Amino acid sequence: MQLAAILLFGIYQIQSLYLTQKTAFDQKNLIQSDMIQKRFEEKLESLQKTAQILINSQEVITGIISNDTDMLYNWSKLFLSSSIDKIHFIDLDGTIISRGELEFRFADDVSKRFYVQQALQNDTFLGIDLVDGEECLVYAKRVKQYGQKPIGIISVALIIDDALLSSMVQGTTMSIAYHSEHQTLSTTKEQKLTNASSLHVMLQAGSIKEASFNIGLTSAEELSALKEARTNFFVGIGFALIIFVLALHFTLLKHLREYKALAQVLIDFYEDRLDIKEVIATIKQVTKERTTPEVKKIAEALFNMSQKVADTQNALELLSSTDQLTNLSNRRKLEECLEQKLKESERGSFFSIVMIDIDRFKTINDTYGHEIGDHVLVHTARLMRESIRTSDILGRWGGEEFLLILPQTSLEGALVMAEQMRSTIYHFTFEHYPQRVTMSLGVSTHHVGDTPNSILRRADNALYRAKNSGRNRVEHED
């Protein structure tokens, strides 16, 4: 969220900056447009002022009346400048009396020119017209003696050329173009001006058709650069964002992979694909790997927890498979082991079993009580356990009956073991039971196709024969 907020703020800032710059850019262009507009108006004012100054001169009035070409020339040449190209004095017949720009050229008839006719008819003309074959901004005014009697016309003109256009846009980043039926001029080579707008010119309709001034940007480079800067900003931010997200993704992925591995171990555990020992082994592996401290801590905690679970499980398992009195395996455990040995025998192993029963145990209980009976059971079990191999499995089958499973042991071996066991008990002196304790033992060995019941039945039959043969003896299956 914070990241998104920062990004949004950044984008907002860039957009704001762009808008500010764009506004400044537009403002600058507006100011420049106004400046060009003002320059244009100044040009027009200059024409009008010059004409007015000359008209106000009594000598000029006299010069017009007397067709004093020389004096009018001397006067008008003083006013020629970069803003005034032509000054003509014209009589009421439309004949030029004097030209400021051409000392010896005069007396030609311009009565048909639009600006002359307009000045004669309407007193003044301010517009665009052809003056001596050149398109000009023209101000023509009727000259009156004593302010009343028309005596002639003065026309002041500025040639519309590249120099004029350049002077109007000088010092700006704008361009100006002039278009008329006769010519097209522009301060730029570009075919079309960017953001072009017409110059607001207060000119009378002249004889030049479609005459117009347009101003606009010389090129769209500045605006494009601004837009490009914004785009670059956004692309940069977008790119940075993608990089950041990818980096975040891979960083999280790396970290989460370890968490996921731990979680998968737990999932496998409760879905019984792993037992607790495998869980412990896997987690132990994780704790040894190079990983982050956080993952390591979690793995250690899980490891400790798994250890506890394993311990508890072992305790429970032990409890559920152990006879409480003798601490030997109980009947359930023995049945499991027997099943296991039978399965193993299918892959070539073999085993023998010994069914053991303490002789006349009921008499012991009846005569000496259950405590002594238990005492006999406990010590008999201890003695038997001490006499067997670690691979052998001894358990209490029920009451005073025991079952001994002897892996990888033949019938003969089992008989030897059974005899040693019988002898050990026979010769042992119990602390609280004064008489001898004897055991009858029936031995059977594994046959192909045995089931638990079949092998147990044969051992049980052998035990039965030992009992019937006087007890305290070892019998084996037929």
Place this chain on the structure above:
Amino acid sequence: MKIKNILSIVLLLCLSLFANEKQKLVFAVNPYKTTPELQTIHAELIGYLEKALDREIVFVVSKDYNHLVTLIEQGSVDIASISPKLFATLRLKEPEAHYLATIKFADSQGNVRSSYHSLIVTLSDSSIQTFADLRGKSFGFTDVDSTSGYLYPQFMMRQNGIDPEKELGKIYMLKKHPKIIQALFEKSIEAGAVVDGVYRALSKEEKEKIRILATSEEIPYDLMIASKQMDKAFVTKIRALLLAFHSTPSSTFSIAGFEEKSLFLYDRLRDLE
């Protein structure tokens, strides 16, 4: 220019008083050029007279033509150089000034002349062949006060049955004589009036482009006069000195010499207007 003129007047008055006391001669001229130019033109002559007369000459430039006339009438100047037209006017007044001699000027070709002519010119290929052809044609004069550029041409036209005020076409005032020629070449005017010196100064090719329609009679140059208050013998002495004066060849822009002209030539000028 005004300040300069005022100073000249003040100087003139002061020097006039001083001249009377110290027997100095006051020599006044028309302001037809700048004061330094006039001083250059007259320097050799003044030096010559001062030496010959053994009198100091005070050179003054009048404010304008009328002022010079006033000064002469008042007797504030002893001798003066004036235009022919002004002299013609002065001759009608009493007391009349003494005519001394007519000035001879050297033109750019080195010809020394005491008179000149007014020419009515047009382009060689013009349809104007006679005075009658001038009717309705545009015409260039120099100035209404110009003898050769306005008065004589108009006089000649009237003599030949043309009323320049009514029968000519557009009339333009070009002030300077060379401008008449240039305006002709530019076809701004169809005919014009110039002093013959301007025509003579043209190149051969330019002359070929110009056709002289009419030439005026002789018009004398500026002349020297003496105040009526001056002693006649002294006037005679000065006249003799002037007629004997010859400028050195190097002084191109100065007065070349003097010559006596018939006063008729001056009186004739009064008929021009």
